[in-house]
Amino acid sequence: MAVVALKNVGKQYPGAASLAVEDFNLTTHDGEFIVLVGPSGCGKTTTMRMIAGLEEHTQGTIEIGGRDVTGVVPKDRDIAMVFQSYALYPHMSVRDNMAFSLKLKKYAKADINKRVEDAAEVLGITPLLDRKPRALSGGQRQRVALGRAIVRQPQVFLMDEPLSNLDAKLRVDMRAEITKLHRKLGVTTFYVTHDQTEAMTMGQRIAVMKDGVVQQIDSPNNLYQQPANVFVGGFIGTPAMNFLDAAVANGTATGPDFSLALDAARREVAGTRERLHVGIRPEHLHLAGNEADAQSLKGEVEVVEPLGALTMIQVRVGDTKVTAQIEPHQQVEMGDTVALTCAADKLYLFDTESQDTLIGIDSGVADQPAA
Template sequence: MDYTTPLLGSSGTFLPVKGNTMATVSFDKATRTYPGSEIPAVSELEISIEDGEFLVLVGPSGCGKSTSLRMLAGLEDVNSGTIHIGDRDVTHLPPKDRDIAMVFQNYALYPHMTVADNMGFALKIAGVPKAEIRQKVEDAAKILDLTEYLGRKPKALSGGQRQRVAMGRAIVREPQVFLMDEPLSNLDAKLRVQTRTQIAGLQRRLGVTTVYVTHDQVEAMTMGDRVAVLKDGLLQQVATPREMYDKPANLFVAGFIGSPAMNLVEVPIIDGGVKFGNSVVPVERDALAAAADRGDRTVTVGVRPEHFDLANGDAPAGKTLSTEKDDTPAGLPVTVNVVEELGADAYVYGTANVGDDDQDLVVRVPGRAVPEKGSTMHIVPRPGETHVFATSTGARLSD
């Protein structure tokens, strides 16, 4: 068997990885429409995943992310388009012939088997010699810190330990591709953070191409080399976490990625920029020209909570902003409703009157300069930190 340089596990063990296990994955206009439905669950999905890449599919419930994963696994039919793993067209191959390993949300462990038997079961079915199975299971158990639990049954394990057993079962098969369908959903908040770090680190050590499905955008942003956002079966954007945070492709991605979410405010276009309360916020000429070409009189401005400055007397030293008139505060007045104090920082949740409507906004402020509940503060977007979208279509207008 052809092996590359062995990988050193967290407990000092070496796990051999086949030199030909890594593979690209590509969806080429892959579409899935369920019987009796006229609307595709996934429509013309186009994604290319590189060797050893960790790609996260993320989106709200019903967006098509799990269906996409199941299409790749061979558990859902592909009505049109193709799916390739490496150079092979696997569109219509059965799951057993795709050389993939899947980790499910509910772990899918056999309750009557020990941890060792669960991890080695697929190899046993494949006719792998017992000695080889034992060695692979022991190597994987050392990497996952499961050695002392190999003789236990799943009911004697915690949720996090069961999840590691499911991971170990996938690792021992040395597949070309790992598929993970919301594997952390059943864990409590603290364990989710710990386990996602373990999974991301393990994937980087093993270097196996991985497609990971989650509805949690924080999980997506912290784990993935790239993130693919889906909505209603349509791919919205594929990018690195940083690119997606800095330049969301449309209003949906802008509002979905980020915690707390980006503030999105519809504002009128005026000479030199857009009207933001009592201030004029400069906007790229190309963005305004694109809006004008559509006949739009307003655009939707997106601002991250950390990208507001406090205006006038609300501002810390050196941050005071000018006003239109001496007696008129600059910026947009926001009534403070709730303050989340996090130590170094605080998030202020407030309400502002924008046009004829009240709108909820979130602003991050220094932890030692927290406004009082019920007070009014005036905010202005930081220059160069605004995102401009077409209100009518949601498309990004700014570079």
């Protein structure tokens, strides 16, 4: 267990024009579960590999448990890593896979057996100990990979998209198990994923990255309520936030086929701006019925997706596709013209130029972006 501190960490690949990771700053709490999330190529895996020591960082410092690990080889960093491909040794049994690192450290045989068996017990893979990896299912291999990491009792766990090779149902199960395991072991964990649902459900804090730059590091709720900018707003939450380009006049944001009255707080942050990006989450949009409303978006329904518990509809408002989440009993057909409404305090406002958040929901003005 240890505090991991990344200070101005950057990575420049030789010959590359721009930095793969730029000015990454993060200090974990002891035993914290940090998720690195972002689209492909955003630098999340590179960041993790720098913590592991598989890639050298070219700028800044990385500290693990107060020790600067610059130039320290992976095996001396006291970390364990779970790979996307699992990277189990195919020619070794499950037991030998898990015992490999302990054998290299010349632990006593009884000690190795005890640790391996304890870890197998925790993960429910005791009956598989004498099998070879090829005789295991994807989920079982995943468990063995986790087991190989936990027998080490390292200071830090690094997990690189460990669930992305599993089918959807198993992924949800393993997600919960990894969270439970983390709570039980209390080891500082870095977890890389491109799946924002995984990030939201697992992370105590989430670092959202784009093009090598951290956009925001915050708790799941804060990311949802107070995204730092348009990118984070759009990346966090499913279905994604709707964005409307609006003109502001007389305390109202208007555009083709929509008109949204701003409340006092929003009028204040809008200031003298004449244009704004308005963000509305699908779950905050409701069918307005026929009554004329100051808050309304009108358009033709293009897609209806019943999901059972709720129904998603896509409405064309002006040139923009707007997704709304409605109750399943509300009958809407493709081709209908509907009016949608949204409470004034559920509007996110973003600066058109800088794309930064002016105001989120629930708690006043958004913090300054972390990066």
